[in-house]
Amino acid sequence: MSTTAPGKGRGPRADAQRNRDHILDTAAQYFSEHGVSGSLDAIAKKAGVGAGTLYRHFPNREALLAALLTARDEELVKRRDAIRAEPAGAASRLEQWLDALIGWAGAFDGLPEPLRTATTTETSPLGMTCQGYITTTDEFLLAAQKEGTARAEVRGRDLFLAALATSWVRDAAMADEFSAQALKSLTRNGWAASGTADSGH
Amino acid sequence: MSTTAPGKGRGPRADAQRNRDHILDTAAQYFSEHGVSGSLDAIAKKAGVGAGTLYRHFPNREALLAALLTARDEELVKRRDAIRAEPAGAASRLEQWLDALIGWAGAFDGLPEPLRTATTTETSPLGMTCQGYITTTDEFLLAAQKEGTARAEVRGRDLFLAALATSWVRDAAMADEFSAQALKSLTRNGWAASGTADSGH
DNA sequence: AAACCATACGGAGGATGTCTCCGTTTTGTC
DNA sequence: GACAAAACGGAGACATCCTCCGTATGGTTT
Numbered sequence: 001m002s003t004t005a006p007g008k009g010r011g012p013r014a015d016a017q018r019n020r021d022h023i024l025d026t027a028a029q030y031f032s033e034h035g036v037s038g039s040l041d042a043i044a045k046k047a048g049v050g051a052g053t054l055y056r057h058f059p060n061r062e063a064l065l066a067a068l069l070t071a072r073d074e075e076l077v078k079r080r081d082a083i084r085a086e087p088a089g090a091a092s093r094l095e096q097w098l099d100a101l102i103g104w105a106g107a108f109d110g111l112p113e114p115l116r117t118a119t120t121t122e123t124s125p126l127g128m129t130c131q132g133y134i135t136t137t138d139e140f141l142l143a144a145q146k147e148g149t150a151r152a153e154v155r156g157r158d159l160f161l162a163a164l165a166t167s168w169v170r171d172a173a174m175a176d177e178f179s180a181q182a183l184k185s186l187t188r189n190g191w192a193a194s195g196t197a198d199s200g201h
Numbered sequence: 202m203s204t205t206a207p208g209k210g211r212g213p214r215a216d217a218q219r220n221r222d223h224i225l226d227t228a229a230q231y232f233s234e235h236g237v238s239g240s241l242d243a244i245a246k247k248a249g250v251g252a253g254t255l256y257r258h259f260p261n262r263e264a265l266l267a268a269l270l271t272a273r274d275e276e277l278v279k280r281r282d283a284i285r286a287e288p289a290g291a292a293s294r295l296e297q298w299l300d301a302l303i304g305w306a307g308a309f310d311g312l313p314e315p316l317r318t319a320t321t322t323e324t325s326p327l328g329m330t331c332q333g334y335i336t337t338t339d340e341f342l343l344a345a346q347k348e349g350t351a352r353a354e355v356r357g358r359d360l361f362l363a364a365l366a367t368s369w370v371r372d373a374a375m376a377d378e379f380s381a382q383a384l385k386s387l388t389r390n391g392w393a394a395s396g397t398a399d400s401g402h
Numbered sequence: 403a404a405a406c407c408a409t410a411c412g413g414a415g416g417a418t419g420t421c422t423c424c425g426t427t428t429t430g431t432c
Numbered sequence: 433g434a435c436a437a438a439a440c441g442g443a444g445a446c447a448t449c450c451t452c453c454g455t456a457t458g459g460t461t462t
Contacts, residue, residue, distance in 0.1 A: 010430095012438090012439095013428080013429055013430075013437095013438060013439065014428095014429070014430090015428065015429070015438090015439065015440080016429095016438075016439060016440090019439085019440085039418080039419060039420090040419080040420070040421090041418090041419065041420075041421095042419090044441095049440080049441075050440060050441030050442050051420085051421075051422090051441080051442070051443095052421090052422075052423085052424095052439090052440065052441055052442070053439075053440055053441070055420085055421060055422080056439075056440085059421090060420090060421085061420090113314070116369070116370065116372075151390070153386070154383070154387070155379075155383065157380065157383075158379075158380055158383035158384065158387065159387075161370050161380055161383075161384065162384060162387055164370075165366035165367075165369060165370055165384070166366075168317070168366060168369060169317065169362050169365075169366055171317075178356075178359075179358065179359055179362055182355070182356065182358075182359035182362075183359065183362065183363060183366070185354075185391070186355070186359065186363055186387075186388060186391030186392060187387060187391060188391070189352070189390060189391040189392075189393075190386070190387030190388060190389070190390040190391035191387060191390075192390075194395065194396065195395065211459095213409090213410095214408095214409060214410065214457085214458060214459075215457095215458070215459090216409090216410070216411080216457070216458070217409075217410060217411090217458095220410085220411085240447080240448060240449090241448080241449070241450085242447090242448065242449075242450090243448095245412095250411075250412075251411060251412030251413050252412080252413070252414095252449085252450075252451090253410090253411065253412060253413070253450090253451075253452080253453095254410075254411055254412070256449085256450060256451080257410075257411085260450090261449090261450085262449090403462100404461105404462090405460105405461090405462085406459105406460085406461080406462100407458105407459100407460095408457105408458095408459090408460100409456105409457085409458080409459095410455105410456085410457075410458090411454105411455080411456065411457080412453105412454100412455085412456095413452105413453105414451105414452095414453100415450105415451090415452090416449105416450090416451080416452100417448100417449085417450085417451100418447105418448085418449085419446105419447085419448085419449105420445105420446085420447080420448105421444105421445090421446090421447105422443105422444090422445080422446100423442105423443095423444090423445100424441105424442105424443100425440105425441100426439105426440080426441085427438105427439085427440065427441095428437105428438085428439070428440080429436105429437090429438075429439085430435105430436095430437090430438095431434100431435085431436090431437100432433105432434090432435085
């Protein structure tokens with residue numbers, strides 16, 4: 001989880017780097033337990049730093065979230081590459097990628113909300129991240145469209161939002177795990193070209 | 202917007218009734234302008250009543266929201282009856298009902314969130330409301346399934362959540378009105394039985 | 403119409419949370 | 433070891449939610 005960018009000018013001071021990493025670790029755990037709306041001051045206290053230190057490193061909740069997701073970036077990128085390398089058809093690959101997105105957006109309780117906001121707000125750290133994944137979604141989607149297994153009028157952005165929405169429905173819907181699955185199938189049938197749809201129970 | 206239930210014991214005091222109605226009106230306007238997360242204290246002030254008065258009538262944000270939606274209930278119920286009376290096929294009726302739900306959930310910015318929470322939380326004023334509309338959704342869905350135009354494995358609850366999700370995506374997505382439309386089509390194709398799907402440009 | 407009391411009002415204030423400011427401390431360099 | 437730049441910490445300004453309780457008002461009774 002170190003972020004020591006080599007060669008770039010003079011690196012950050014040692015204590016700053018240490019604190020930053022530690023805050024990130026603490027925040028990851030705290031958000032896991034309390035959802036993304038957990039108190040930032042509480043995170044600072046738990047990490048053993050002053051509130052000022054936390055806010056200097058991460059000016060607001062979104063920045064902290066963005067940093068947290070960047071740390072997880074590697075994982076999702078790896079997944080993307082693994083899916084790319086699969087011998088399966090384009091439709092299956094797209095489906096797997098969307099599944100990965102749903103899982104990614106569900107990393108913390110309540111995460112879909114800021115992600116959706118970021119997706120439409122642009123020009124924010126989170127927005128950049130989302131934009132990148134929309135591009136990837138477009139890549140898989142285009143392949144499926146060329147293959148004839150995905151409707152032509154669908155856009156990557158729409159599927160990305162649909163994945164967020166699925167994750168959003170799953171949040172706090174623990175009483176009914178079916179619903180998330182249902183949304184997934186609904187989406188699956190939604191983008192599939194006629195005749196290739198799968199009831200996906 | 203009066204809520205004078207006739208015959209039920211001794212009604213509320215006149216000033217209480219007046220305040221309640223006025224708070225409701227003020228809240229409707231305030232939420233329209235600032236979304237459902239607007240400050241409750243600000244609403245009280247704007248309505249010219251003390252905070253205590255607001256909280257006595259509506260113990261929390263959800264209660265206020267529920268009262269606000271109850272006022273709109275009549276409208277949606279009327280729409281439901283109108284759809285029922287239509288000569289169109291069951292699929293078309295289901296589609297129109299889902300459209301109505303999407304519009305309903307978009308009455309205020311940010312409304313889908315508490316609605317989703319209420320849907321999965323049950324036993325809350327909002328939860329009751331949602332439950333009722335899920336039942337209606339089931340009614341329209343069942344007709345479409347009997348007609349053979351809707352997949353058998355879909356449930357009303359899922360479509361209800363999908364409608365909320367669509368409204369959720371639309372929120373703050375003004376930069377891209379397409380997305381909401383896309384989600385709608387995606388869902389439409391998702392529940393339609395094979396062969397009856399419509400690309401819904 | 404005056405008195406009575408249940409009902410309702412208002413707004414100060416406790417609790418929690420976000421974020422800023424600035425005096426103090428730490429780090430890296432010379 | 434001394435110096436300046438970088439970073440720290442936590443008090444406190446400010447916003448919100450919500451409660452508590454002394455005070456005012458409305459309806460009823462005589």
